[in-house]
Amino acid sequence: MKIFVCIKHVPDTAANIKLVGDNGFEDSECKFIVNPYDEYGLEEAVSLVEKEGGEVVVVTVGKGAATATLRSAMAMGAARAIHVQTQGQFLDSTLTAKALKAAMDQDGAADLIFTGKGSVDTEGAQTQYRLAAAMGLPVVNEVSRLTIDGQKATMEKEIGGGEREVLEMPLPGIIGATKGLNEPRYPKFPDIMKAKKKKIQEMAIGDLGIDENAGASQLVKLEAVPERSGAKMLEGSVQEQVAQLIKVLREDEKII
Amino acid sequence: MTRTGVLIETGEGKIKETNFGVLTAARGKGGDNEVYALLIDGDAEALKAELCKFGVQKVIAVSLASGDLAASPEAQAGAIAAAAKEYDLKAVMGLASTIGRDLFARMAASLDLPLISDCISVDIDEKSGVKSHFSGKTFATVKVDADLMLCTVRPNAIEAVEAPVDGEVLSFSATVADGAGVKIIERKKGDGGKIDLTEAPVILTGGRAIKSAENFTMLEECAALLGAAVGASRAAVDAGYAPHAMQVGQTGKTVGPKLYLACGVSGAVQHFAGMKTSKVIVGINTDKDAPIFAKSDYGIIGDIFEVIPALTEALK
Numbered sequence: 068m069k070i071f072v073c074i075k076h077v078p079d080t081a082a083n084i085k086l087v088g089d090n091g092f093e094d095s096e097c098k099f100i101v102n103p104y105d106e107y108g109l110e111e112a113v114s115l116v117e118k119e120g121g122e123v124v125v126v127t128v129g130k131g132a133a134t135a136t137l138r139s140a141m142a143m144g145a146a147r148a149i150h151v152q153t154q155g156q157f158l159d160s161t162l163t164a165k166a167l168k169a170a171m172d173q174d175g176a177a178d179l180i181f182t183g184k185g186s187v188d189t190e191g192a193q194t195q196y197r198l199a200a201a202m203g204l205p206v207v208n209e210v211s212r213l214t215i216d217g218q219k220a221t222m223e224k225e226i227g228g229g230e231r232e233v234l235e236m237p238l239p240g241i242i243g244a245t246k247g248l249n250e251p252r253y254p255k256f257p258d259i260m261k262a263k264k265k266k267i268q269e270m271a272i273g274d275l276g277i278d279e280n281a282g283a284s285q286l287v288k289l290e291a292v293p294e295r296s297g298a299k300m301l302e303g304s305v306q307e308q309v310a311q312l313i314k315v316l317r318e319d320e321k322i323i
Numbered sequence: 324m325t326r327t328g329v330l331i332e333t334g335e336g337k338i339k340e341t342n343f344g345v346l347t348a349a350r351g352k353g354g355d356n357e358v359y360a361l362l363i364d365g366d367a368e369a370l371k372a373e374l375c376k377f378g379v380q381k382v383i384a385v386s387l388a389s390g391d392l393a394a395s396p397e398a399q400a401g402a403i404a405a406a407a408k409e410y411d412l413k414a415v416m417g418l419a420s421t422i423g424r425d426l427f428a429r430m431a432a433s434l435d436l437p438l439i440s441d442c443i444s445v446d447i448d449e450k451s452g453v454k455s456h457f458s459g460k461t462f463a464t465v466k467v468d469a470d471l472m473l474c475t476v477r478p479n480a481i482e483a484v485e486a487p488v489d490g491e492v493l494s495f496s497a498t499v500a501d502g503a504g505v506k507i508i509e510r511k512k513g514d515g516g517k518i519d520l521t522e523a524p525v526i527l528t529g530g531r532a533i534k535s536a537e538n539f540t541m542l543e544e545c546a547a548l549l550g551a552a553v554g555a556s557r558a559a560v561d562a563g564y565a566p567h568a569m570q571v572g573q574t575g576k577t578v579g580p581k582l583y584l585a586c587g588v589s590g591a592v593q594h595f596a597g598m599k600t601s602k603v604i605v606g607i608n609t610d611k612d613a614p615i616f617a618k619s620d621y622g623i624i625g626d627i628f629e630v631i632p633a634l635t636e637a638l639k
């Protein structure tokens with residue numbers, strides 16, 4: 068079984084994002100990680116291959132620094148990596164999907180493709196759908212349970228209010244993973260050392276015939292979310308504080 | 324004036340409240356957009372009156388010429404896209420709910436059009452939307468270049484304002500190409516709260532301080548009086564006090580209710596990543612130095628086992 072896992076090189080969720088200019092941020096100052104949702108896809112792929120044999124190949128579209136992120140992914144068990152290199156962090160999802168497809172096409176078809184349910188930097192959650200459309204494959208996103216039975220995948224996703232939807236699709240197909248699917252492993256020291264020797268195939272996005280700046284969506288502004296300046300602390304006994312709270316919520320905020 | 328479609332989501336035959344904010348946004352800045360409500364389930368005639376209250380001029384009952392619409396997300400996305408073409412819509416928007424996120428991404432991918440997901444505000448004239456980037460740390464303004472603007476809106480992000488008009492119901496039977504074979508085979512009732520967290524107007528969240536699964540009933544009792552859903556922090560989920568379906572934050576649900584009451588939650592960045600865009604945040608914590616207070620609108624220094632019962636009592 069050959070499985071591609073698409074991973075994204077993203078700032079750590081705990082990192083401070085220092086904004087630069089109208090729509091940029093200082094990426095040399097923050098720690099980057101494998102997009103957390105992609106780790107669920109990666110873990111699933113690695114454990115499938117451990118059971119059934121085969122190979123996990125991680126693919127990323129991102130800046131040169133994404134090499135480190137690919138090494139982390141290989142430490143979790145991927146055999147090798149493909150890196151489509153870009154100049155910028157923000158790429159239109161249509162272009163990312165095109166680049167992923169081109170990278171996979173030149174490597175040869177897989178039986179299954181995993182992505183995360185979305186990335187924690189741009190929070191778009193569309194690339195997997197665009198990749199599916201470009202490749203003519205079925206896709207199900209936000210998968211938290213998976214069973215593979217021959218050429219068929221059965222999946223579950225939460226649809227709110229605690230309800231779950233059970234879906235089926237023929238394989239090959241694309242699965243957008245989320246929490247619940249598994250517990251991603253922590254690589255051990257020997258895995259990290261081994262990953263340093265694994266192969267990364269590099270290619271520039273331009274060499275795939277894709278113009279990085281040709282997207283139909285444009286990030287025009289990036290601004291810090293206004294921080295609250297600190298809570299107005301309510302005072303008095305428990306009963307008094309509760310009464311004040313109800314009063315402000317009713318009269319000032321008009322929300323209850 | 325832009326002719327704008329809104330995908331309406333129903334639950335148990337009723338229109339979900341959160342749709343009304345989307346309809347309000349669809350009317351545009353000048354309020355003069357022509358609004359088409361697209362229904363892929365539910366009884367259009369029965370739902371018309373409520374939709375027209377929010378400015379809907381045409382209610383389109385979308386069906387499939389052949390095949391089972393309810394079982395195929397691919398057919399649903401195809402049918403909405405076909406309706407957009409049929410009625411010459413210039414923008415189609417919907418909720419960034421589990422269903423909306425999926426259908427809009429399918430539609431955008433198959434039409435090869437850009438999509439702005441999970442907007443907290445939308446400018447149809449400018450074809451732009453403001454959305455969260457970096458787990459709620461920044462707002463990004465994204466502008467698209469397309470004849471048909473597609474976007475989803477975070478539930479509760481835009482306040483619903485009525486604008487009654489007379490409207491009519493039209494039926495549209497869509498012919499869609501075969502999809503790649505994704506089928507919904509079952510819907511299971513689960514173990515989460517009854518009100519969908521991501522769509523609840525008010526949320527009460529229990530943190531590690533809640534100490535047990537049983538103690539969540541204290542929050543549920545209070546939530547019932549507020550029409551609220553109950554959420555949990557990751558610490559509470561990891562400790563086994565609540566199912567993951569209730570988790571708010573980075574690795575849980577992203578919510579933006581009108582009121583968020585954090586009960587015994589310390590206020591970690593990863594928790595805030597999921598609830599920072601709430602209109603009003605109230606922190607209840609025994610520790611006066613808890614980080615939650617620096618990032619909330621109102622704070623109560625106190626024990627949740629005293630404050631919540633008192634709040635429940637006062638609301639009764």
Ligand SMILES: Cc1cc2nc3c(=O)[nH]c(=O)nc-3n(C[C@H](O)[C@H](O)[C@H](O)COP(=O)(O)OP(=O)(O)OC[C@H]3O[C@@H](n4cnc5c(N)ncnc54)[C@H](O)[C@@H]3O)c2cc1C
Binds near residue numbers: 103529555588590626
């Ligand atoms: C990659 C990653 C992803 C994460 N994703 C999430 C996520 O999705 N959601 C999430 O919530 N966290 C997430 N976390 C974890 C997060 O960092 C915090 O550990 C977690 O939010 C803490 O939960 P808590 O506030 O309930 O617990 P604690 O931090 O232990 O806080 C408990 C609070 O309760 C107060 N308290 C104790 N007793 C009482 C009482 N009787 N009455 C009132 N107050 C009391 C204490 O003073 C304390 O402030 C993530 C972490 C990482 C690294």
